[in-house]
Amino acid sequence: MPGSHESDQNSHATKAPTAPTTQGFTLDEILQAIDDDQFYLAGQAQINLETLEIVGFECLARWEHPERGEVAPFHFIPVLEDAQQCHHLTIHLFERMLSLVERLQQTSPGLHFSLNISAYDLCREGFADEMINIVGRHTIDQATIVLEVTETAGIFGDTSVANLRQLHEAGIQLAVDDFWTGFSTLETIRLNIFSEIKIDFSLTSRVINDKTSMAGINAILQLSSNLGLRCIVEGIETCMIKSILLEAGAIYGQGFLFSKGVKDTLLEQWIQDYNDNKSQKSCLNPSTLFQSAELKELEERPHPSWLWDFSAQKITWANTAGCRFWQAESLDELQSRDFSAMSYLAKTRLKSYQLRMQAGEDIITSEWDFFPGTGAQKVFCIQLPRLNPANGDMFMLVNAYENFNSRLPARKYIDSSDEFPAPFFIADEDGNLLRINKHAHIEIKIDHDRITDLISEEDFTAIKSSCASGHMIHTFAAFDRLQDCQYLYIRAVMLPDMSQNGGNVFHMMAIPVSETLTRNLPEPLNEVRFLTGNSRDVTTDTDT
Incomplete structure (x- = not known):
């Protein structure tokens, strides 16, 4: 169904081909409305769940009827599908979406734009040629275009597969919509032409109440990661669901929490307003016990x-x-x-x-x-x-x-080391604290997310420089959070960051000590020296 999908609870009936056409539109009325340019697109933002950056839009079909106002897709999509005439609307909306992409790539480069296509479209000879020709008439990067396909028996026909492969070879990205709810999930993936899968609202909406749905989402996220596929979770409507998905390893999502869909002519202003107010979109607002x-x-x-x-x-x-x-x-x-x-x-x-x-x-x-x-x-x-x-x-x-014994994978891909019997934390190259164990919270009172709230910028720079050799280093750094302890004894090692951020991270153990202790250390630690204010270098352990 072209452009009919939405990731919100009020519109999922639009996806059902048997939804009632209560307004009684005829095929001729709908085709005439397409010719009269009464259909437009509503863009629903797709968001990086951690950074809240916009990464793209799903373009949803809307009919602005001159007499009846806005008409929902379930009033016209089934009529087109029953008559196998979906391609008229698909072509119209695809042209409109590419014009939108051409306009927005000047101010918002790098965004992806996706449109649903019907299994009936794929069954038409020459459908891929027609879509590729349309792309050729626009000055755009075809890799930013995504066509979403719902799993049905129809997409496995020879003509459908040929069309999909031709679109893929032309550089247009393909997505499996409503993943795991369709006709044959693994058979679809085995076609090796899809770059994206989408988790349906029917799973997302149950994640709080149903551990089976949570396990299913977890499995899909793991599968997409193993296969190198981008995964977008639909139907995110609450902060709690967003948080659960983040902890499960989800990176991208869409839903009413971020956007209900914005008319294509208003998207440029909406993007600007969203980016200007992004800092206010945080879900961290525990100021009431319950709503x-x-x-x-x-x-x-x-x-x-x-x-x-x-x-x-x-x-x-x-x-x-x-x-x-x-x-x-x-x-x-x-x-x-x-x-x-x-x-x-x-x-x-x-x-x-x-x-x-x-x-x-x-x-x-x-x-x-x-x-x-x-x-x-x-x-x-x-x-x-x-x-x-x-x-x-x-x-x-x-x-x-x-009785749910399988823990969701850690979002940061690193063990939190809660079992390590000393203050322990992990920092990235910019000094952001990625993981902090319970002993670090309690013994050195970490209550910020920057390592420079514990030690000076100069000390951290010296630690990074000393760790660059690949050895574990140990040293002291000035520390003023505890009354009786003036220094942190630090052991640190640099390791590759295994998350998608790349770069390196620094695993650090930090024990608060008094100035007296630093002057009376037994061998071999009496060779350890301060990072700043002292002419001697830090000591390195070469046998770690």
């Missing part, structure tokens, strides 16, 4: 959810599944339960989470072994910060998936 819609959604969750009060060290709210998980007959009983006997490890872990959330983390995922009764239960948890607006106390909203 009414969120509370209703959590109450209906079939899996446990509860609210942990860091100050009172107790659960202050839980849904029905949460009360059942904690084996409490009522919420009142659970609220009165004494958790003071929890292990030291659990207390330390919770303290670490509190400090990390206070430092700005908007989501923490982890596995716990809980003991709600006599036995242990392994639970995967998604934990989000919440603040009591009355007094500013920090709470933690826990959304749990019981």
Whole structure:
């Protein structure tokens, strides 16, 4: 269905070929409207979920009827498909999209623009030739053009496959729409002509309540990564879903959280406005315990959810599944339960989470072994910060998936080293802290995301320079966060960054020490010297 897809809950009926044509449009009316240029495109932004940068737009079909106003796609797409006349609308919208691309590439270069095409289009002899000729009439980079194909039995016919291969060879990118919900997912991928897959709203919308959907999304993201395919998640409507997808390894997404679709003639201004206000798009806003819609959604969750009060060290709210998980007959009983006997490890872990959330983390995922009764239960948890607006106390909203033993892959692709028994963190070449373990939070009170909040820029530059040889180095750096400790004893090594950012990262252990200790070190550490204010170099370990 050309351009009919949208990643929002109010428009998924547009994808169903059997959707009712309640306005009763005839084929002749629709074809005449195409000739009269009554159809236009609405661009829904596709976003880098971590940086919030715009990476492209999906172009959605709209009919601006002179008498009935805007007409949704499910009123005209089924009529065209039943008559096998979709190509008229596809060609019209493709021409319009390429004119849009030609205009926007002057001010917003590098964006991708995608359009849905129908299986009926692909079944037509010469369809690829016609599309390629249209591209040739425009001064654009064809690699920025994406044609989305929904998996149906029709795309495996000889003519369809030939058209797809011809489009691929011409440099036009192809995407599998509604991945995993169609006719034959693996057979589609085996054609080796697709560069992108899209996860459908039907999976995204259930990720909070259904661990099967979450596991499915996780598997698709892993598959796309293994095959080197770009993956775009559709239907992102809430910050919670965005956070879950980020932790699962998703990079790109679209949905009502970012854009409901903007008329093609207004896109240039919309892009400018979005970029000017991008800093205000952050989901990190835990200033209310619950919004009414969120509370209703959590109450209906079939899996446990509860609210942990860091100050009172107790659960202050839980849904029905949460009360059942904690084996409490009522919420009142659970609220009165004494958790003071929890292990030291659990207390330390919770303290670490509190400090990390206070430092700005908007989501923490982890596995716990809980003991709600006599036995242990392994639970995967998604934990989000919440603040009591009355007094500013920090709470933690826990959304749990019981008996879900497979943890989502870490977003940063590096182990967080929570088990390392000393302050440990990982920094990139620009000094951004990528990972911080619980001991670093607690013992050296890291509450910012830059290493230069701990040590000077000069010290960090010297560490990077010394690590460039490939050896582990150890040294001291001035430190003023603790009253009795004036220095950090640092051991650091440079490693390749295995994420998509490339470059190098620095794994660093940092132990706070007093000035007295630095003057009375046993061998061989008495050769370690300060990075700044001293003429001697740092020591390197050549046997690591």
